């Protein structure tokens with residue numbers, strides 16, 4: 001499936017004033033010719049594959065040097081995409097990189113790469129399987145060490161091997177069934193019970209993988225944790241303590257926080273977005289009302305809600321009312337703050353008692369939080385299917401469940417093959433053994449430019 005056009009893009013992150021070097025990557029039939037025409041290499045350096053050349057990127061007139069660069073040529077098929085690839089290592093930042101890219105794009109047959117297009121070519125040319133391509137994207141996107149570990153497990157082929165092996169087992173059963181459909185008389189009778197047991201064993205393994213993947217999701221995409229409560233209970237103080245910096249303004253005036261405030265932290269390897277919210281109360285202040293509306297949105301969209309209560313003031317009717325506003329099904333923790341002060345008259349039904357002021361109880365909060373959102377259980381997860389892979393594994397498991405009904409109704413063998421084929425197809429979409437346009441689109445559209 002050779003591509004006719006050559007694609008180019010910046011392969012490294014671009015930020016002004018940052019990055020000593022940046023890499024521009026080209027892939028396709030015109031990659032080497034473009035490199036030769038854009039980069040002038042002094043002396044008699046040879047254009048050999050997998051060797052580094054030194055030179056300058058020259059503008060179209062041949063007069064002006066745009067940047068001083070190193071060039072790496074990797075001829076097909078020994079490259080990431082399996083095509084001729086040229087990497088131009090230029091200086092970092094923004095301007096030099098853009099100028100070199102623009103210069104490259106002036107050459108005939110070269111165009112900007114679409115998101116994920118390098119990886120897509122690598123998959124189409126058999127250099128990379130689908131799950132490993134996804135793992136690369138997940139590794140780049142990882143926001144914690146444990147998320148990176150899970151991505152590496154995928155990159156090492158963990159997902160590919162597991163799913164391929166399950167698909168093979170289904171293919172074996174399909175072969176048996178199809179033989180019976182065609183030559184029932186000539187073959188020994190098929191043991192329907194054993195067949196069914198084999199299919200259900202695969203189904204159980206798929207369901208376990210889906211469950212592991214869901215637990216791993218917390219590690220991958222992180223959690224949104226909203227701090228809500230009455231004004232002045234210490235939500236902003238708690239956010240600052242967990243973030244280890246003075247992110248939010250803290251005062252003794254109720255109604256200090258007016259807007260949603262986010263802080264990114266990592267707790268025991270789990271990326272967490274903390275949301276500080278405006279204290280919820282009835283108020284005539286228009287700005288505060290808007291802030292409170294945002295608090296309520298945060299309440300609804302969070303993965304976990306920390307209801308912060310002033311333990312010194314004690315449990316109030318307003319706290320109880322707030323508790324009722326947390327949508328059913330959203331995991332919650334009641335945190336009694338200000339434990340450095342004597343407890344109030346009405347005892348707070350708190351899961352954790354702490355002091356945002358002196359930090360006591362913080363460790364208990366972290367443990368309770370990870371427990372509540374299931375991230376603590378993700379400890380033992382070694383392999384985590386992503387959302388796309390989980391959806392397909394789920395489809396396969398459903399198809400296998402249907403085969404149980406077919407068996408119960410004693411339908412002929414060819415009825416069994418329908419569900420079995422469906423399951424095999426879904427697993428093939430995970431691994432890329434069944435590669436369609438739609439599958440490619442779904443996977444690579446979520447990649448970013450340069451991958």
Ligand SMILES: Nc1nc2c(ncn2[C@@H]2O[C@H](COP(=O)(O)OP(=O)(O)OP(=O)(O)O)[C@@H](O)[C@H]2O)c(=O)[nH]1
Pocket residue numbers: 229230231232233234235236237238249250251252253254255256257258277278279280337338339340341354355356357358
């Ligand atoms: N003694 C004590 N005081 C605390 C503690 N946490 C917060 N405070 C004090 O309580 C007051 C309110 O704290 P904030 O963090 O601004 O409270 P908030 O919930 O964000 O308030 P709003 O933004 O108005 O909703 C400040 O004077 C804090 O210093 C604590 O653990 N112990």
Ligand SMILES: [Mg+2]
Pocket residue numbers: 235236237248249250256257276277279
């Ligand atoms: Mg506040």
